[in-house]
Amino acid sequence: MNDDSLEVRQVTVRFGGLTALDGVSLTAPPNQVTGIIGPNGAGKTTLLNVLCGLVRPESGSARFAGRELLRLRPHQLAGLGIARTLQGVGLFGGLSVAENVMVGATCHARAGTWPALLGLLRSDRDERMLRARAMAALELVGVAEHADRMPGTLPYGVRKRVALARALASGPRLLLLDEPASGLSEQELGELGTLISALARDLTLVIIEHRMDLMMSACDSITVLDFGKVIAAGTPGQVQADPAVTAAYLGIAADGGEAGAGAAGAGEGGAGEDGGRPGGPGGPGPAGGGAR
Ligand SMILES: Nc1ncnc2c1ncn2[C@@H]1O[C@H](COP(=O)(O)OP(=O)(O)O)[C@@H](O)[C@H]1O
């Protein structure tokens, strides 16, 4: 055991008139997989962006291993042992797989990530060390044989693994994954679940994901967001059985639920920007469902 807990307390984020996060609190303990789920537009990515210093919350706090994160700049994260993957893939098309992962490893090597890859490596030894770290990360996620390929020539599932290797190459103590399973086949999904469980033995892992089968099998606990609020939290079994969660995914009000969001959700307000909520009609609602 260690003290590498992520503690998010009462985080509120507003984008103009839209409250993307509304007093969100959650705890991600070390050596566990903590899941965040919720319909499109619920605020999941915004929460990760807050943790990475990309979005400044109006109020609240987020601490990792006792250190406040909310006043940090994104480039300071690696120094604190925090790494994330992006929704989608986000690899550099002009760099080989190994070079992409070396970008992740450089922040471990020394401050100043970019100069190294731009040809300013101070010695061959630096470069060999970075490459060794990158290869170890690629090995860990099972795609080392593709090290010298260009990302664009590889199947989507392999590219997702490379992106994960890049995050791992910095040797993180807190790993934040934004939809790592999107676009993966059933078999790849199972392999990812196994990998995630294995990784969590050595770090604090937070995962956002739509694929419920993965979340149910891989997560120790799950927090459910809807319209920026935590509507449920608990073990996968507990949240799956929670009527408020089912209602949020169907875009209808739970019994006795909030009239405003719920009533709108059944018709137009519940439709997210990606064509509506799972199970919903996918109607032409206003973006994000927050407009009134
Ligand atoms: N930079 C931004 N500016 C304005 N609105 C944003 C911004 N980022 C996200 N939003 C809005 O905040 C809400 C939450 O978005 P997001 O965190 O991406 O949801 P999720 O990842 O759960 O699908 C959505 O309504 C989205 O349109």
Ligand SMILES: [Mg+2]
């Ligand atoms: Mg998102």
